[in-house]
Amino acid sequence: MAEGLLMVVSGPSGVGKGTVCRHLLQKNPELAMSVSMTTRSPRRGEEEGKSYFFTTRDTFVKLREEGAFLEWAQVYGDLYGTPRRFLEEQRDLGKDILLEIDTQGARQVKESYPRGVFVFLLPPSLAELKARIVKRGTESLDAMAKRLDFAREEMKSLDIYDYVVINDRVAEAAGRMSAILAAEKCAAGRNKNLIAKLLKGGTW
Amino acid sequence: MAEGLLMVVSGPSGVGKGTVCRHLLQKNPELAMSVSMTTRSPRRGEEEGKSYFFTTRDTFVKLREEGAFLEWAQVYGDLYGTPRRFLEEQRDLGKDILLEIDTQGARQVKESYPRGVFVFLLPPSLAELKARIVKRGTESLDAMAKRLDFAREEMKSLDIYDYVVINDRVAEAAGRMSAILAAEKCAAGRNKNLIAKLLKGGTW
Numbered sequence: 001m002a003e004g005l006l007m008v009v010s011g012p013s014g015v016g017k018g019t020v021c022r023h024l025l026q027k028n029p030e031l032a033m034s035v036s037m038t039t040r041s042p043r044r045g046e047e048e049g050k051s052y053f054f055t056t057r058d059t060f061v062k063l064r065e066e067g068a069f070l071e072w073a074q075v076y077g078d079l080y081g082t083p084r085r086f087l088e089e090q091r092d093l094g095k096d097i098l099l100e101i102d103t104q105g106a107r108q109v110k111e112s113y114p115r116g117v118f119v120f121l122l123p124p125s126l127a128e129l130k131a132r133i134v135k136r137g138t139e140s141l142d143a144m145a146k147r148l149d150f151a152r153e154e155m156k157s158l159d160i161y162d163y164v165v166i167n168d169r170v171a172e173a174a175g176r177m178s179a180i181l182a183a184e185k186c187a188a189g190r191n192k193n194l195i196a197k198l199l200k201g202g203t204w
Numbered sequence: 205m206a207e208g209l210l211m212v213v214s215g216p217s218g219v220g221k222g223t224v225c226r227h228l229l230q231k232n233p234e235l236a237m238s239v240s241m242t243t244r245s246p247r248r249g250e251e252e253g254k255s256y257f258f259t260t261r262d263t264f265v266k267l268r269e270e271g272a273f274l275e276w277a278q279v280y281g282d283l284y285g286t287p288r289r290f291l292e293e294q295r296d297l298g299k300d301i302l303l304e305i306d307t308q309g310a311r312q313v314k315e316s317y318p319r320g321v322f323v324f325l326l327p328p329s330l331a332e333l334k335a336r337i338v339k340r341g342t343e344s345l346d347a348m349a350k351r352l353d354f355a356r357e358e359m360k361s362l363d364i365y366d367y368v369v370i371n372d373r374v375a376e377a378a379g380r381m382s383a384i385l386a387a388e389k390c391a392a393g394r395n396k397n398l399i400a401k402l403l404k405g406g407t408w
Contacts, residue, residue, distance in 0.1 A: 120392070125405050155403055163390040164399065176390055183387035186367040186380055188324070195368065199359060201329050 004091040005184055006034075006113060007177070008099045010106040011121030012151030014133035016167045020121060021100045023174040028181070034099040035086055037063070040078035053083065071101070071108030082109065096181060103154045110160040117184050119177060120161040124168045126152065208295035209388055210238075210317060211381070212303045214310040215325030216355030218337035220371045224325060225304045227378040232385070238303040239290055241267070244282035257287065275305070275312030286313065300385060307358045314364040321388050323381060324365040328372045330356070 011017050025031055037053040039060050048054055055063075060079045064072055072081035082099060090097050099116075101109065109116060123129035129151060133144055158164065163180050167173040184190065215221050229235055241257040243264050252258055259267075264283045268276055276285035286303060294301050303320075305313065313320060327333035333355060337348055362368065367384050371377040388394065 119390075122399070122402060125402065127405070152403065155399065158392060158399060161392045163387065164392050164395050165390050166398075176386060179383040179386035180390060182380060182383035183367065186323075186369050186384060188362060188365045188368050191368050194370075195326070195359065195362060198326060198329065199356065201331070 003190065004093065004095045004097065005181060006087055006091070006097050006099060006109075006116040007031075007181060008101060008106050008109050008116045008118045009121060009177070010101055010103050010119070010161075011167075012123070012129060012154050013102070013147055014129055014136065014151065015121045015123050016132065016170065016173075017100050017121055019170050020165075020167055020173045020177070021098055023170050024177050025098065027174060028096075028178060031096045031098055031181070032090060034082055034097050036080050037069070037083050038078060038080045040080075053086075067112075070099075070112045071105045073105060084112070087113075103157075107160055115190075117163070117180065118161045119163045119165055119180060120158050121173065122155070122164050122166045124166055207394065208297065208299040208301065209385060210291055210295070210301050210303060210313075210320040211235075211385060212305060212310050212313050212320045212322045213325060213381070214305055214307050214323070214365075215371075216327070216333060216358050217306070217351055218333055218340065218355065219325045219327050220336065220374065220377075221304050221325055223374050224369075224371055224377045224381070225302055227374050228381050229302065231378060232300075232382060235300045235302055235385070236294060238286055238301050240284050241273070241287050242282060242284045244284075257290075271316075274303075274316045275309045277309060288316070291317075307361075311364055319394075321367070321384060322365045323367045323369055323384060324362055325377065326359070326368050326370045328370055 009017055009021055021033070025033060035049065035051075035053060037055055037060065039055060039057045042048070042051070042054055046052065057079065060081065063069065063083075064081065068084055069081035070084050070087065072079060074080075082101075082105075087097050099109065106118060110118060123132070130148055133139075133147060139147070165173050165176045165180075213221055213225055225237070229237060239253065239255075239257060241259055241264065243259060243261045246252070246255070246258055250256065261283065264285065267273065267287075268285065272288055273285035274288050274291065276283060278284075286305075286309075291301050303313065310322060314322060327336070334352055337343075337351060343351070369377050369380045369384075
C-alpha cells in the first residue's frame, strides 16, 4: 500500500483556498482534512477531534516542546497547531490529508515535513483577487489595502511550493489538485519500496 | 499559454506500452504521438509525416551530425530518430507530445531533453510480465527468457524516471498518465513566466 500524502494548500488571502478545499474533499472521499489542536474553548457545534482537538495551554506548550506540531501559531492569544501524530497515523493507513494554511504556516510545515506536496493557489489576476477581497466586504478599506499588499508579497516567494494552481473556476482548480494527488502517488521517489518488492517478487 | 510537454513512456518489453499509449491518445485529443524519422522505405498504408518522416540515409546522417535528433538508433540496418524540430514546433503551439520508446532511447532523450516528463510503465508483477510475453507467443523460449532477463535489468535502473505507473488495467494506467500530464502543467518550475506575468498584471 502506498503511503498517504500530505497536501499543503496555501495562497494569498481572498484567493478561495477554503472553497477549493471543500470542493476537493467532496470529490475525494478518501481525502481527509487535517485537524488542528487549539487552546481556545470549543464554540457551539464544534466537535472534539473533528473541528479541533481541544487542549489546555500547559499541554499544548509541553507538546510543542516535544516537537509534536508540524507548525503552530498564536492568534488573539490562543495557540493553534497541526499535530504530527494525527497526520502520521492517517498516512500509515494510506490516507491522504489536506492542510489549508497561510503562507507562514506552510513555510514551517516545509521545514518539519518536506515530503509534503506544497500547492500555492493563485488568482487569475491581481485585479480579480482585489475584486474577491472587496466582494467579501468584511473589512475597512485600509485593512483591505494592507491585505492586498501582503498578498502581492506572498506571491513573490513561492520557492517552497511544488505546484501552482490557478483558481479560475473552483471545479477546475479542484480537478487540478486531484490530478496532482494522483500524479504524486506515482512519483518515482515515493515508490522505491514498491519497485524493490516487485523485483523480489519471483524468479523467471 | 503554457508550453507543451514531452511525455516519454518507457518500460520493459511486454508491459503494454503501446496499448496504454493508444488509450491515452484516445482520451486526450490534444495529445499527439511523436513522429519518428527513418531511412527505411514506406510500407503499404504508411503516410509521410504521420507514420514516419521518410528520408535518405545521407540526409539522416547529416541531420544527426547537426544534433537534430533527441535520440536515434539503428535497427536491422535502418536508422530511426526522434526529430527535435517536430517536438519543438508542437511544444511552442502548446501541444503535448507522447513518445513511446525503449529504455535505451529514453536515456538518450533524458540527456538531450531533460525537461521531458519521464514515465516508466511497470507490470503488476514479474509473473504477470512473463505471462504477457508468453501470451504474445511470437518468440522462441530462448528469446523470451532473454527478454525477461533484460526486463528485470531494466527495472533496476529507474534513475532517469520521474514517475512509475503500474499497468494493472489499461484504463487506470492511462488515467494515471493523464493525471501526471495535468499535474506537470501546474509544476512550479514550469510556471515561472506565468507568475511573473501575474505579478506585473496591475497595481492595486
